[in-house]
Amino acid sequence: MGKHLHENICEEHIFSAIFNKYSKDLHNFLYYKFGELLNPKDKVQEAFIKLWENCSKISPEKAKSFLFTTANNLMLNEAAHQKVVLKHRQIKAKSYTNENPEFLMQEDEYMKKLQKALSNLSEAQRTAFLMNRVEGKRFKEIAELLNISTKAVEKRIYGALEKLRQEIKEL
Amino acid sequence: MMEREKLIKKWLDNDLNDQELKAFKKLEDYDDLVNLSNNLKGFKAEEFDASKELERVLRTIHSTKKQSFWMHPVFKIAAILAICFSLYYYTTTIDTAITTEFAQKTTIELPDNSSVSINSKSLLVFNKNSWKKVRDVELEGEAFFKVSKGSTFNVITKSGTITVYGTQFNVKQRDDYFEVICYEGIVGVTYNSQLTKLKAGESFLIIDGKLIVTEKENNTTPSWLNNESHFKSLPYREVLAEFERQYGVIIKAQNIDKTELFTGSFTHSNISTALKSITLPLHLKYSKTNNTITLIRE
Secondary structure: OHHHHHOOOOOHHHHHHHHHHHHHHHHHHHHHHHOOOOOHHHHHHHHHHHHHHOOOOOOHHHHHHHHHHHHHHHHHHHOOOOOOOOOOOOOOOOOOOOOOHHHHHHHHHHHHHHHHHHHHOOHHHHHHHHHHHOOOOOHHHHHHHHOOOHHHHHHHHHHHHHHHHHHHHHO | OHHHHHHHHHHHOOOOOHHHHHHHHOOOOHHHHHHHHHHHHHHOOOOOOHHHHHHHHHHHHHHHHHHHHHHOHHHHHHHHHHHHHHHHHHHHHOOEEEEOOOOOOEEEEOOOOOEEEEOOOOEEEEOOOOOOOOEEEEEEEEEEEEOOOOOOEEEEOOOEEEEEOOOEEEEEEEOOEEEEEEEEOOEEEEEOOEEEEEOOOOEEEEEOOEEEOOOOOOOOOOHHHHOEEEEEEEEHHHHHHHHHHHHOOEEEOOOOOOOOEEEEEEEOOOHHHHHHHHHHHHOEEEEEEOOEEEEEEO
16 A cells, blocks of 8 residues: 555556556447547547646556546547447358358348447447457456446346347347 | 346356356357357457557657646746846847948937948947947948047957047048048057057058058048048059949949059049049049949040
């Protein structure tokens, strides 16, 4: 505890350590929530610059929530809200070696449906869900990043899964 | 049904034990779930290179650090004070400079009521603020001084310095020509760190570095103040140079001996008369086109 008193974000090595710890998660959080159009990388930069400017007022323990709140607000300030459509790349399942055109078409169709269903999720659902499914984060880790309970994370992720499957069936 | 939800949640949280995994695999929508999960990987966020991004943020911070240093209120005030002070300093120490062009003469008053008449194509520089301490003027060209009594008065020229205490004198410093004529009082001329004292009517003349002995001056003011230039046994080139300055013309005088001594004068108010005055005594002819005058030997 005594050590924390001397740890100051204004020291560059502390600042860098915080950057290395949170920047990627922050970026991914912004990306899954708002998509790529609003430049999540630039928002990460801005949020960390704001952290630096306020380095004497913020303790290292508060840095994470400051960063997530600041970056989130920067995104919200930027533009009127519109539906987020995430880009996707083709995932090649290694088990299929000779893919016939019909299968490829089905696959493509499926991805389109999935993309649409994802954009229909609430921001909170999509963010938690993709941090879990794509980034492989466990409920507890997500809960810590977002400052919510593990239960709430579980609810969001399971809710997102159910909603996705429902929509894909219907589309 | 409850069991299914629980299994799926545990699967999502990567928290299934062996037994639960077996049960999960038996769920009718197992393939569906795994397929969905695999396809979701295609929506992965753009690559984020943390070390590259950190470098970027540190670069910004380092450049704004300097900026914030200047934006600090204390520095803002300091900067304003510095600007005010230097402005004050600049305006109070700035020199006053008076220049005259071709065919232009002017008379000015110095801060102590001394007066200076400045002949054509000359420059006079002095400082109002230090005037009380040192009466120094810098001169390039020709000027006539009427100095009121007071502390030492210095006229600094490229050729030498003239020191006076309250008198009337003329200084002419042009290229290789340096002349001081004292009309009243005593004037000290320092030339090559040698002091020469001039009494009223005496003059000091250096041409091409050589001291020229001249006759006593009988006039009380230099002739140029009356819009005439007088020459007594002076090289012809000095006459031509003065003529050029007074009329703003260029004189071409090829094949003419410009070291020949000339005695005479020309007026500043009529160029034709003036031209005759300087050409007839030497039996020269002249032609004039625009601003160029060509002199030819008869």
